[in-house]
Amino acid sequence: MSKPTAISPTQLFAMIILFEFGTALVLPIGMAPGPNVWLSILIAMPGGILLYLLLAYFAKQYPSLNLSGYIQKIVGVYIGWPISLLFILIFIYISSRNLREAGDLLIASSYDQTPLAVVHAAMIIPVIYVVYKGVNVLFRVGEIYLIIMLALGALSFIATLMSGAIDLKNLLPVMGEGWIPTLKNAYPNIFLFPFAELFCFATIMPHFKQKQIAGRTGMIAIITSSVLLSLTHALEVTVVGADVYTRATFPLFTVISTVKAAEFLQRLDAIVILALIIGVFFKMTMYAYAAAAIAADIFRFAEQRSLAYPIGAVILLVSIMSAWSYPEHSTEGSRHLLSLHPFFMVILPVLLLIIHLIRKRFSHNRPA
């Protein structure tokens, strides 16, 4: 069925929150995870909002064009085309990294007998299916899962509160090592992951019809998600203490394992796993969709949906073959976080904006 595709503000809101949660909810975020991560998240938030407003501005300037579309408009086809191609690779790569993170947590938690490839293959099936179904379905699924996610969050939050494991003293001293580490953790680390990753929403903006409120919707979503993220990480520190929090591979998992409330809610690990699966699913699918959208645009594919298969297959392969172990994966991650991310998600968009503004100015002076 060929249907007009349009995304409602609620859907965009839900998707941004889910995307931000992604792996950031479960994994330690920032290069040097310390007890002040919650503060760093809030400090990094304005940067994320600015970057988002930048892409909302592009969306307003080029309402019907995809990311690759306006890159080519702004810097010309000869530079723009290769950059767009690189974006496909970047998106596929990040998507596969997300998959790897989920797979490793799953294997570490309860699937130690299951091969990595099987765990990953199972995850890629819904991704391919949803990318194939198109952006409308993806965003509707997002709405439903936001509700599920918030319900899970509320449940674990209440259980943690009731278990009495929270010790607010663990948060002190706030910024015991001064401003510098906290700020450094916020910029560039947390700013780049997860906030700058929002840049892949540039590929769905053509489907968002109410461009004038794109900025506002996104801002509210970013603020909501960072407050929730910050709350979660603060909670993690209060429960397990700064020391364990800093060393844990998956802090949230560690936290939830310690929760015992009312003799009944003993093992809420499943909730963390579920939250991770949901978060990773949406993040991966967003990236896979972004890659498919750009690929369809630059290679002039009429049927974007059929790209779901090859892109899904590549993500699966890259996720399995990119690293031998989780530590290797992690090390590689910090390297790419400081090299690829800044360039593609921050520097490039800002450069684009500058060139765009110059061109606009120039063409304004010209009598059209």
Added chain:
Amino acid sequence: MFKHPDRFANKHVRNREDDSKPGRQSNGKMPLFSRLTENLAYIKNELGDSPDIIVRKFEIGTSQTAAGAVYMDGITDKNMVNQYILQSLMLDADSRHLDQDQSVLSYINDNALSVGEVFILKDWDSVILAVLSGDTVIFIEDTDEAISGNTKGGEQRTISEPSTQVVIRGPKDGFTESIGTNVSLIRRRIKSPNVRLEPFKIGTETKTAVAIMYLQGKVENSLVQELRNRLQHIRIESLTGSEHLEELIQDQKMTPFPTLTNTERPDAVTNHILDGRIVIFVDGTPFNLIAPITFFKNFQSVEDYYMRPEAAAAIQFLRYASLLISLFGPSIYIAAITFHQEMIPTPLLLSLAAQRESVPFPAFIEALMMEFTFEILREAGIRMPRAIGQAVSIVGALVLGQAAVEAGIISSAMVIVVAITGISSFANPTYSMALSIRLIRFLMMVAAALLGFYGIAILSIILIAHMCGLTSLGVPYMTHIAPFVPEDQRKTLYGLPLTKKAEIPQTFAIPSENETNGETDSSPPASSASHTEGRPS
């Protein structure tokens, strides 16, 4: 009133014939002969000289004009044929009024025939259709036109209490197999001039009467137009029931979920019409279709309208809970036993382990065996004669369940899981939805056996994505939640029962999604206001 329940359907058929007559005749429709004997012989021959075709030759009144009445035994009302056709033509017709410039035909039409609906037929197709639908057709000597009078009747089931959708407090009447009766049941409930009824005829052989009914002003016109298009484009030989029609007009074919719902309760249909949905009546079945519906509509029963709002909301919650149990029950058990023993509280785990000690099968096989047995019992219970049916299912379940546990084939925990799953699936008010949930439950069990909770989570994502891709008459299936309609949610929160206030009119303002934004913002208050007013108290 019920003597001529098919009047409506008949009228529609006739009108269409009349409208299209000139074109169709020039298209090679076979015209009538002018000689009476030829006409009578032809129609007898055409209908295979069937014994239930009654041909009665007579002379009109005191004139010497010969005429013949043809009708079909069994589907006509004998009294009507005798009293209003034969008697009025043979005895009461006074040929003195028959002057020369007036043909016999128009005389009969205007003066002699005392039946309500009279039509003049010019070609064989319409004559045969009229006879087959229970009308009496009168041929007149030296006239190449025939006249038909509505004498539909014969044996029909009377209105009785619906057997499948039982409510505790509410009206006791149910639809019958006659479309005319069904329409009249709704007409009596909604006395609004805005109720629109549009007839269709589907099936080249069965010529089944189908009609759509909706409340003008409540339904988005594009929805009605879409449904009209779909009905008009059906090319099929026979239409034998609404299930068949549902299959023909649903949006997506590859799905286990029903995207149209059906009901045999007139009060349910009334509520649907007032809520801005379209009802599709099909002749020959008491189950009439409703479109468009959402997933959530399947969990509302008409009973909710007859309960206190708080109770209705609570019971709806219960239905969703039972949906989750019937969908995930066995698969969660399998996953927990096979992959995630650490999640089960230790005392329970110990007792489960003790039970399973003697069981030789993995949990999945165990669950599959029990579920399969349960489904067989259930199916047997439905098909058996009523007296034996219940005995079979109860005794079968008890004996099999207990014996299987004692023999050490099945753990007793598994029997509990299967039982609660089975009971939960009965709590679903929509049978077709319960059916699809049963199917998906087995998929869930496979996923749980392969990958535990992870498998269930993955399959759930696929399932939800699939449901989000479904549409019912173009309206997204998961509407209310995805796309999220804040207006409806507010009504849900303020006026508790989901059925009463959180109805869909709002949603229907978004037929195609590109118009959604902007325009809906202005329309909601007006339409929601009129919506509440329109509801009978």
